[in-house]
Amino acid sequence: MKNVGLIFAGGVGSRMNSKQRPKQFLEIYNKPIIVHTIEHFEKNPEIDAVVVVCVEDWIEYFNSLVYKFRLDKVVKVVPGGESGQLSIYNGLKAAKEIVSNEEAIVLIHDGVRPLINSELLSKNIACVKQFGSSITSAIVKETIVEILDDGEIKNVPDRAHSRVAKAPQCFLLNDILETHEKALAEGKKDFIDSCSMMQYYGYRLHMTDGPYENIKITTPDDFYTMRAILQVKEDAQIYGLEG
Numbered sequence: 541m542k543n544v545g546l547i548f549a550g551g552v553g554s555r556m557n558s559k560q561r562p563k564q565f566l567e568i569y570n571k572p573i574i575v576h577t578i579e580h581f582e583k584n585p586e587i588d589a590v591v592v593v594c595v596e597d598w599i600e601y602f603n604s605l606v607y608k609f610r611l612d613k614v615v616k617v618v619p620g621g622e623s624g625q626l627s628i629y630n631g632l633k634a635a636k637e638i639v640s641n642e643e644a645i646v647l648i649h650d651g652v653r654p655l656i657n658s659e660l661l662s663k664n665i666a667c668v669k670q671f672g673s674s675i676t677s678a679i680v681k682e683t684i685v686e687i688l689d690d691g692e693i694k695n696v697p698d699r700a701h702s703r704v705a706k707a708p709q710c711f712l713l714n715d716i717l718e719t720h721e722k723a724l725a726e727g728k729k730d731f732i733d734s735c736s737m738m739q740y741y742g743y744r745l746h747m748t749d750g751p752y753e754n755i756k757i758t759t760p761d762d763f764y765t766m767r768a769i770l771q772v773k774e775d776a777q778i779y780g781l782e783g
Contacts, residue, residue, distance in 0.1 A: 542644040543665055544635045544713065545581040545590040545613070549574050549602070549651030550620025550627040562595055563757060564651040565602075568767050573757055574602070575609050576654035576770075581647075582613050584658040586665055589638050591616045592651070593631040625731050629720045635713055645669070646716060648734050649708035652757040655769060656708070660750045664710040671746040674710040675735045677703035678752050703747055706754050709734045715743065 549564040564574040581587045594602050596619035606614045616634040620627035635646050645668045667674035680702045686695040719741050731737040753769055
């Protein structure tokens with residue numbers, strides 16, 4: 541069975557207030573955010589290949605990063621679609637071309653979610669092999685409330701049984717690809733993410749807890765948070781404070 545990382549880098553980052561380049565190409569420690577992300581897939585021995593869905597006008601630049609940072613597992617780069625859902629579909633089709641008729645697991649991940657680790661990827665792969673899916677999650681540290689349109693509280697879920705859904709979101713490739721094709725055949729093009737689509741079509745989903753700091757770099761605050769976390773990790777290495 542093959543394991544394919546599908547990295548979504550199709551956004552333009554309007555909330556980042558960056559006028560010069562999409563947020564996935566902003567640099568931290570002289571390295572674009574998307575490279576920080578892909579390097580986790582590069583270093584994990586269980587990952588066989590990586591597909592990247594990229595903003596079309598930036599594909600040439602991204603290919604230069606693949607060469608510069610020796611991202612050898614990146615075997616296909618495809619343009620995004622008119623929505624996030626259609627962009628992921630483009631990536632899934634490319635992943636299918638790579639594995640052909642061989643069974644495969646696909647790990648769908650945001651290019652601007654770099655604060656993961658190799659262990660998390662392996663845990664997700666093991667979960668898909670056992671249950672057929674694995675949605676990366678994080679433990680909820682504060683009380684969550686469900687509200688009505690007028691602001692009235694409808695429900696207060698039990699925190700012990702609540703999670704924040706994050707990424708990667710991982711599935712058997714044939715299952716998620718067939719579900720995308722079913723949605724498109726029915727004219728549905730606005731699912732917010734893969735797990736909501738899979739649940740809509742009746743799949744039972746399993747969760748894998750990951751690091752709490754697994755944030756998506758969307759706003760300037762996220763950018764500074766990532767930089768601070770990487771600084772802490774770097775200091776831990778220098779001063780022998782790891783593990």
